[in-house]
Amino acid sequence: MPEQPNPYTPGAGDRPRAFVGRDQQLALAETIRTQLEAGYSANCLLFIGLRGVGKTVLLKEIRDRFAANEWLAVYVQIRPSISVQRAFADVAIRSAEHLKSGSRLRRSLKKMAEQGGGLQVMGQGLSIGGTSVADSYTDLRDVLRTLCMAAQKDGKGVALIVDELQSLKSKLLSELVHLVFELRDDLPLAFIGGGLTYLPAKISRATTSTERLRYEPTDFLSAGDARRAVSEPASERNVSWEKAAIDEVVRLAEGYPYFLQLYAFETWEVARRRGTFSKITTKDVASAIPEVERQLNVGLYGSRFDKLGPLQREYVFAMASLMTANPSKPRERVRSSDIAQALGKTPQDCSPVREGLIQSGLIHSPAHGDLEFSVPGFLAYVDGRREDK
């Protein structure tokens, strides 16, 4: 029996075999690269979207495209355990080998790595000085300046690609934005980031003069793109989907990239259990649904719900009951003032709970004063948990 490796990639940051629906975002990144190579200024580009829409895979694709054009392209993800500069240093040093041999950029990077402590952020020097280093980007600025100057002589640049920007502390966010603004005045530094939908508000609170950053939404996929995300990885393996089977997956996933991968992955597993297969049918999709639901209940939905504290649970239950007050016509969004009222509290009393839920990416505010759940299907899940109570 020929091997039929499953070509679908449900997960966090797992690169899809067919990367679809992001032409506009990729073109913007390309514009920035060519502007900087021509010696023009280029704006910063920040991709904004809900959890699971594909910000990380987009940023990784952009990193690869810059790297393929001989840029030093460094992707870092904000995490509490590691500073941006440390992460940058680690990745940058490893990238040296991939740069064109003989380029100034490569020589400059290697020299810095050898010097280590000279430029604190590179090599082991970062630990010198202890915690204060993590509170400031002075070293990162110096290193970026040196690398950008080398890259400029090669006619290339440096791309700093930062994911999960919203989780950076306000002070560091403001410092990072300022250092980028300072350097990109006359150097080829591309700054491209990703974050949840409240990132623009957080940036504008954290720092002034950033209204002109370029925010670009990363949305759900159109039905046509969703079809390609499902059909193309299968065709690569000489497997085709029945038209009705794809239609069903596209309908179930509602354009949400993570769901598309999950439904397609589980459907493929069902088909594989039949033995050798070259066609995926609607029956396979139907048989995959219980496993998809199980995965969602323990993973995407359950793991998030179980992390909620008692007040947060109370809040999401109140939100869900307002949404389903008319069961034949559930509402997608509700007023936060109505939730507070339902809980017998003032909106101010609820504010810390609401903010915590927004920061976790579980709910978001699509318009001032309105709230909705950020992940498709979460309302039905919360509703189910409410009945268990």
Ligand SMILES: Nc1ncnc2c1ncn2[C@@H]1O[C@H](COP(=O)(O)OP(=O)(O)OP(=O)(O)O)[C@@H](O)[C@H]1O
């Ligand atoms: N353009 C795309 N085409 C096909 N599949 C995609 C696309 N973008 C993302 N996916 C799939 O969707 C899932 C989520 O992608 P990713 O982890 O990049 O989302 P995210 O926005 O970074 O989520 P989070 O906010 O939780 O970090 C992955 O399974 C990935 O393979």
Ligand SMILES: [Mg+2]
């Ligand atoms: Mg991500």
